[in-house]
Amino acid sequence: xxxxxxxxxxxxxxxxxxxxxxxxxxxxxxxxxxxxxxxxxxxxxxxxxxxxxxxxxxxxxxxxxxxxxxxxxxxxxxxxxxxxxxxxxxxxxxxxxxxxxxxxxxxxxxxxxxxxxxxxxxxxxxxxxxxxxxxxxxxxxxxxxxxxxxxxxxxxxxxxxx
Amino acid sequence: xxxxxxxxxxxxxxxxxxxxxxxxxxxxxxxxxxxxxxxxxxxxxxxxxxxxxxxxxxxxxxxxxxxxxxxxxxxxxxxxxxxxxxxxxxxxxxxxxxxxxxxxxxxxxxxxxxxxxxxxxxxxxxxxxxxxxxxxxxxxxxxxxxxxxxxxxxxxxxxxxxxxxxxxxxxxxxxxxxxxxxxxxxxxxxxxxxxxxxxxxxxxxxxxxxxxxxxxxxxxxxxxxxxxxxxxxxxxxxxxxxxxxxxxxxxxxxxxxxxxxxxxxxxxxxxxxxxxxxxxxxxxxxxxxxxxxxxxxxxxxxxxxxxxxxxxxxxxxxxxxxxxxxxxxxxxxxxxxxxxxxxxxxxxxxxxxxxxxxxxxxxxxxxxxxxxxxxxxxxxxxxxxxxxxxxxxxxxxxxxxxxxx
Numbered sequence: 029x030x031x032x033x034x035x036x037x038x039x040x041x042x043x044x045x046x047x048x049x050x051x052x053x054x055x056x057x058x059x060x061x062x063x064x065x066x067x068x069x070x071x072x073x074x075x076x077x078x079x080x081x082x083x084x085x086x087x088x089x090x091x092x093x094x095x096x097x098x099x100x101x102x103x104x105x106x107x108x109x110x111x112x113x114x115x116x117x118x119x120x121x122x123x124x125x126x127x128x129x130x131x132x133x134x135x136x137x138x139x140x141x142x143x144x145x146x147x148x149x150x151x152x153x154x155x156x157x158x159x160x161x162x163x164x165x166x167x168x169x170x171x172x173x174x175x176x177x178x179x180x181x182x183x184x185x186x187x188x189x190x
Numbered sequence: 191x192x193x194x195x196x197x198x199x200x201x202x203x204x205x206x207x208x209x210x211x212x213x214x215x216x217x218x219x220x221x222x223x224x225x226x227x228x229x230x231x232x233x234x235x236x237x238x239x240x241x242x243x244x245x246x247x248x249x250x251x252x253x254x255x256x257x258x259x260x261x262x263x264x265x266x267x268x269x270x271x272x273x274x275x276x277x278x279x280x281x282x283x284x285x286x287x288x289x290x291x292x293x294x295x296x297x298x299x300x301x302x303x304x305x306x307x308x309x310x311x312x313x314x315x316x317x318x319x320x321x322x323x324x325x326x327x328x329x330x331x332x333x334x335x336x337x338x339x340x341x342x343x344x345x346x347x348x349x350x351x352x353x354x355x356x357x358x359x360x361x362x363x364x365x366x367x368x369x370x371x372x373x374x375x376x377x378x379x380x381x382x383x384x385x386x387x388x389x390x391x392x393x394x395x396x397x398x399x400x401x402x403x404x405x406x407x408x409x410x411x412x413x414x415x416x417x418x419x420x421x422x423x424x425x426x427x428x429x430x431x432x433x434x435x436x437x438x439x440x441x442x443x444x445x446x447x448x449x450x451x452x453x454x455x456x457x458x459x460x461x462x463x464x465x466x467x468x469x470x471x472x473x474x475x476x477x478x479x480x481x482x483x484x485x486x487x488x489x490x491x492x493x494x495x496x497x498x499x500x501x502x503x504x505x506x507x508x509x510x511x512x513x514x515x516x517x518x519x520x521x522x523x524x525x526x527x528x529x530x531x532x533x534x535x536x537x538x539x540x541x542x543x544x545x546x547x548x549x550x551x552x553x554x555x556x557x558x559x560x561x562x563x564x565x566x567x568x569x570x571x572x573x574x575x576x577x578x579x580x581x582x583x584x585x586x587x588x589x590x591x592x593x594x595x
Contacts, residue, residue: 097389098381119381119467121352123351135353139353140355142509143354145511146249146546147247147249147364148250148251149310149489150310150492151490152354153510154510164310164565165309166487166565167279168468169470171562173561
């Protein structure tokens with residue numbers, strides 16, 4: 029029997045994450061960008077000036093980062109150490125260029141095309157084969173999520189990304 | 191005979207109310223029939239119509255006019271076609287429409303700029319100016335307002351990080367401005383006023399060398415003008431009649447103040463206090479409660495809720511922003527305030543492809559997905575008077591913020 033933890037899981041446990049957070053003076057970046065390696069959390073510091081905590085579930089780890097304004101970003105990391113989803117909630121929109129990384133351009137083009145279809149204001153719902161971005165809320169209370177269907181660990185449902 | 195007449199008189203109002211429920215006039219439980227106020231110095235006409243941009247129809251936008259003046263003078267300009275938005279705070283107008291000279295804010299000899307990102311991903315960019323604002327018979331003095339201008343210094347990269355279009359001109363905005371009359375005063379609040387480093391994107395100080403994120407005191411931030419009215423400044427009522435189907439236009443009133451005049455009493459409206467962190471209430475649908483995930487927003491042009499997997503309603507094949515059921519779906523949900531008050535809401539979802547292919551502008555059944563959330567947009571407001579009580583202001587229904595309907 030293959031052991032998930034021994035063969036695939038090299039991600040630090042929650043206690044280690046707490047220690048890492050302390051070492052970096054609560055200034056880890058949110059920008060372990062969508063589709064990127066988890067290691068980018070450590071190399072791409074300080075943009076969000078965020079506190080961080082980590083929780084493990086059955087098939088992924090969630091890093092939760094909270095910036096000084098109160099905006100929370102959750103990053104979903106697969107056993108392959110890829111960020112397969114991000115979710116956000118808070119009084120201000122996080123920097124989606126940083127958060128979506130290489131997928132920002134596709135998101136932005138799709139959103140602008142959607143907005144060009146008709147005037148009016150409502151939530152964002154980008155549905156592409158390789159990228160889903162859903163975002164909404166109102167001033168001072170934004171929520172949203174983005175995920176890469178092809179990188180989702182088996183059995184993970186979109187409803188878990190929130 | 192006498193006894194029978196007494197019976198008829200005392201039950202007649204009840205029977206009329208019941209009948210109006212059956213015929214579809216907005217009725218939520220024990221509500222009395224809707225009354226729309228049309229006169230008073232605190233009453234401003236509003237209209238759902240195609241909007242001010244010729245050649246395009248703005249679906250479910252509610253518009254009004256706003257008069258802006260050079261502070262302390264009678265040099266004024268009235269701008270019509272301004273979108274009324276209970277989901278944001280402050281007045282934003284394309285500078286291209288402004289013909290009077292409003293003083294622009296400066297700090298440290300730099301021009302003050304603002305980037306304002308909406309939840310739909312669009313963003314607005316321009317200067318912060320000061321104006322006296324007159325709406326109906328109400329006046330607010332020296333209100334910080336946002337003048338939208340793509341040529342106001344180079345756009346900071348952070349501003350476009352929301353990914354949507356820049357909407358600084360009337361055509362892209364779909365309106366001649368946005369009047370944010372939601373539950374808060376200053377648009378950013380304490381997060382932009384102080385801290386270790388200024389929030390970005392939001393406020394900037396700009397010079398020839400570019401724009402840098404900057405702190406702006408709350409009193410100088412773009413502010414919901416209602417909170418600065420001399421009177422009737424504790425809230426806003428949006429009053430729109432019920433609409434049986436899609437139509438070209440709907441007229442109603444925006445009434446200022448809650449319980450401050452004879453025409454703005456809470457009456458039988460139920461107060462729903464909000465979660466202080468989000469300004470949201472909760473909605474229960476099919477036995478599941480979406481906690482602090484619901485809000486009432488005239489600036490959202492549809493009922494945006496949950497997703498097709500939960501509602502069983504297909505999204506449009508050509509537009510994932512909307513639902514496209516084969517036939518109109520009649521649904522019910524229960525809104526719940528933080529104070530425990532609750533009220534059921536009946537609503538309908540129509541086929542957006544069919545609705546938007548008509549030449550109408552008011553669509554009571556326009557709806558789309560919004561996973562995990564309930565954005566009760568403009569269709570919610572047809573047929574009920576909806577009160578927005580402003581943060582920290584006292585009203586007969588308690589201190590704001592709250593919604594009531």
